Amino acid sequence: MKDENCIFCKIANGEIPSKTIYEDDDFRVILDLGPATKGHALILPKEHSANLFELPEETAGRAMKLAKKLGEQMVTNLKADGLNIVQNNGETAGQTVKHFHLHLIPRYKDDGQNILWKPGEVSADELELIKEQIKG
Ligand code: AMP
Ligand code: ZN
Numbered sequence: 001m002k003d004e005n006c007i008f009c010k011i012a013n014g015e016i017p018s019k020t021i022y023e024d025d026d027f028r029v030i031l032d033l034g035p036a037t038k039g040h041a042l043i044l045p046k047e048h049s050a051n052l053f054e055l056p057e058e059t060a061g062r063a064m065k066l067a068k069k070l071g072e073q074m075v076t077n078l079k080a081d082g083l084n085i086v087q088n089n090g091e092t093a094g095q096t097v098k099h100f101h102l103h104l105i106p107r108y109k110d111d112g113q114n115i116l117w118k119p120g121e122v123s124a125d126e127l128e129l130i131k132e133q134i135k136g
Pocket of ligand 1: 087095
């Protein structure tokens with residue numbers, strides 16, 4: 001299903017042009033217009049899902065397989081030193097476009113980016129509590 005108001009639906013389905021590095025029946029992979037690094041790409045399913053939670057399991061699995069294939073291609077052909085896979089869900093987590101996408105961000109030594117977090121602290125008791133909370 002497509003969402004009339006969704007820019008990534010229009011890009012994924014070819015209604016808006018993009019720099020496409022891969023396409024099949026279910027996915028289009030495009031270069032990000034605000035790249036973190038050289039080669040920053042977005043894996044877009046052609047079907048609309050707002051986020052990971054709405055995404056069919058099958059599509060989630062295929063998206064990760066594509067990330068592996070294209071990530072390897074980027075590292076080899078762009079001579080990248082590493083790769084970050086980033087996937088944001090919800091505004092608080094940094095999601096700005098509400099159509100599921102996987103970021104592929106090739107990393108280069110001294111590229112000036114920092115896609116890491118500041119490690120916090122937690123006690124053994126808190127870890128135990130959180131473990132139980134997550135399991136529900
Ligand atoms: P997120 O913050 O995870 O929702 O990521 C959205 C990404 O989409 C950002 O990295 C933007 O630079 C990128 N973006 C937004 N509009 C376009 C567009 N028309 N073509 C390519 N990339 C886009
Ligand atoms: Zn969409």
